[in-house]
Amino acid sequence: MALSTQDTLLITAGNTMQSARHAVLGNEIRNKVLLSLRPEAQDFLRERLASRPIAVGDVIFADGAPVTHAVFPNEGVISYMAEMEDGRSVEKVSIGLEGFVGVALVMGGGNAMGRTVVQVAGYASWLSIDDLNAAHERFVCVREAMLRYSKSLIVQLMESVACNSLHTAEQRVTRWLLQTHDRMQGDEFILTQEAVSQVLGLRRATVSGICSGLLDAGVISYHRGHVTIRDRAALEGHACECYRRVLDASLLR
């Protein structure tokens, strides 16, 4: 997954080599929800989907904001963040190519159920609420697919509640890395320890210690925000059962 320098010729707002690559490769639909649809529905949607890069820190929807689009990631990670009164924040749930942002739409609500922020850069397909409704009405498979994802979202949430109560920081960090890996095309992605600590509600120092351990064990390697998964099986060994449970309930299985 090494990036050639010529990619930088196409730098976008996203600004990193990572997103530059997506400007090149970023037209392919990889989102599993979209790909699970019947050909007619896919054809219908392909004409209406707009693909564009998502960059770290991009806010897809503010908390409670009107949901104007459904956003289907093809690569990258988007998180629903909880913001507490004391200023602290944590991830409620994360979304990648196995799902989409905008379940509220399916649930008959027009307002975002949390602040959605891009945590790992990639690219996503956007569909306007009108086009979504049209597809929703027209194709049974669209209705089914959205319900199916809603269900797996609930599974992920339930698992996370339990995981956050019972499992160690290391288990949760590795679980998050595994999920991220599943959502990226290669073994390498851009992610700082700072970001991981924000997402999981840990100190950066805690994340740092955990990562050092994984580095020493040869499980991952990293350097100033560039992470590489070296030994996926070993990484799973450090994670909790929650990883596999969530995976099994998802479209990535």
Added chain:
Amino acid sequence: MALSTQDTLLITAGNTMQSARHAVLGNEIRNKVLLSLRPEAQDFLRERLASRPIAVGDVIFADGAPVTHAVFPNEGVISYMAEMEDGRSVEKVSIGLEGFVGVALVMGGGNAMGRTVVQVAGYASWLSIDDLNAAHERFVCVREAMLRYSKSLIVQLMESVACNSLHTAEQRVTRWLLQTHDRMQGDEFILTQEAVSQVLGLRRATVSGICSGLLDAGVISYHRGHVTIRDRAALEGHACECYRRVLDASLLR
């Protein structure tokens, strides 16, 4: 809310005075989802609902079991429990008169999304899957109500994920007590520290310390499994913002 001794004349399988009381009073539908329906739908359902007591420890559905009924609590608390490989378990989410057990049905799945266990005794209305489907097809308000609850369930789950990451044991215990209080008719209910510790994944000793504190502060009182809420406002003061957020998203608001 004192229980008179004559209640014990009607002791049921549930075996406590609490459930005996419900055998007497347990016919009134108090479930907010049911009560939110239009009169026609309510009439349709009343003829098909079966009301009966739920006792502590009753397993409504085993994890992954076929969901044969929707269960609408009128009083009491039912929890979805997560069971880990090492034998530990915690609550994923709890349900009372503001919701129902069997969201999986709405999500197009026939299998339970977790083991559902009664934590606080009460009584509930049961509806067969066939009757539910009939009502679902016949009344728009039924579809809407189930979607509305699904959404508030997701809100509760999201809040719990964050809460379990960021908030103290005391905040979570008091939040759980407040939610339970909201789901009961009186200020008194039957609940052991042991049960609370199981639900929240804490040591009983931890819960014990917290409860002593609340007792000393005059916020609650308790004696061998009988809890009384003495000062609700003060109790809210000990809980985190999550309590009110979940409440505001629910039908109890």
Added chain:
DNA sequence: AGCCGAATGAACCATACCGTACACATCAAA
């Protein structure tokens, strides 16, 4: 009356994690 189980309080030490602070290396911009 006596017994046993259930519910609670309390003690011990262990440890995982936090809050904070600082030091260092690397990269990018000037």
Added chain:
DNA sequence: TTTGATGTGTACGGTATGGTTCATTCGGCT
């Protein structure tokens, strides 16, 4: 080349919670 920002390692003490065990009290059953 310098400078500043960023990403990371690490160290300090503090605290919340866990694991375990024991004692006590109360209530219900025989």
